[in-house]
Amino acid sequence: MAKNKREIDLKVKQEELESTAARLFLTLGYDGTSMSRIARELGVAPNTLYWYYPSKDELLVAVLNRQMSATLARLPGIAGLPLKDKMAWALQAFEQSRELVTTVHARLEQSAVIREWHEQFHHFVEAAVIHTLEAEGVAPARAAMLATVGTFLVEGLLAHPHSEAQREAILQWFAVSALPD
Amino acid sequence: MAKNKREIDLKVKQEELESTAARLFLTLGYDGTSMSRIARELGVAPNTLYWYYPSKDELLVAVLNRQMSATLARLPGIAGLPLKDKMAWALQAFEQSRELVTTVHARLEQSAVIREWHEQFHHFVEAAVIHTLEAEGVAPARAAMLATVGTFLVEGLLAHPHSEAQREAILQWFAVSALPD
């Protein structure tokens, strides 16, 4: 039951490492954050990071998964909300990680690890949206198409600056157009 | 009327430079294409490029403008088409520059030049879409919102791999939902 000391230490170290990396990635951007900078912040040599993660991209994936599970933990709380509010919630949840969202898209071409993470992430999100739509009475094929559209809209809103009114109008229109009356 | 020799030479050089850069950016990606690589392909020293462009980002902007005006030249040909076909055309037009689209988004945070270009580009595209929608009888405020949505859908389709059927379904649904019947 009780974990041995070594394993606990590793977890603690990774936790420290990933939260520092997350903070810097979000503040300075992925490209703006060098491995050396992260290491300096932690008080270790730059190459020490490579004992924990095989590459900067793998470190990013670890950070993404942290962010993800933090968000997922809050998911049950929105189960009862209408579609529009669910999308607004998702938007607000990802807004804090905006920098990471664009980074993932930017590195898709260059990193297989990121590509795998991204694909799996989209599958997960789309499955959740499809489930919601079907629960609201949308036919399966149509629900799949609309889930993709909903995802594109959320990504678009994340990537481009916009007013509260614009966001509201877009989500409202989507919910009305998507759901059977 | 006749341009002096120097000016002609500059244009020719820039043309050569930008088409080489464009080819490499599209093939190897922006990050995957070093200034040295472009220079080597042209048979000049790496720092020679900095006589023509103050930075790699400015070279990218020059390439983007080239690509843009090539696309714009084909614009009059689609004037009469229905909304859905116009979007499909835009999608196909940008598909060749997919790599550049994601690069622009990736570098927004880091480069003011790219940010300016991107903003101006979106203004232009949205104005064109709004014009089309209003011509089809959509009210101005609604047309503006739908132009944003349309842009997000095109960007989403560009960024994510998808089947022909998916694309068709999404564009069809958007056209039907957006236009008054």
Place this chain on the structure above:
DNA sequence: ACCTGAACACCGTTCAAGT
């Protein structure tokens, strides 16, 4: 198991110098 110093092969960019 964990960490380091030193190095490698790059990168975008600058600068002084050549023609």
Place this chain on the structure above:
DNA sequence: ACCTGAACACCGTTCAAGT
């Protein structure tokens, strides 16, 4: 006006060595 050689201050990553 146009181009170069040499350098600068980085970068992610590797490796052999230490404890």
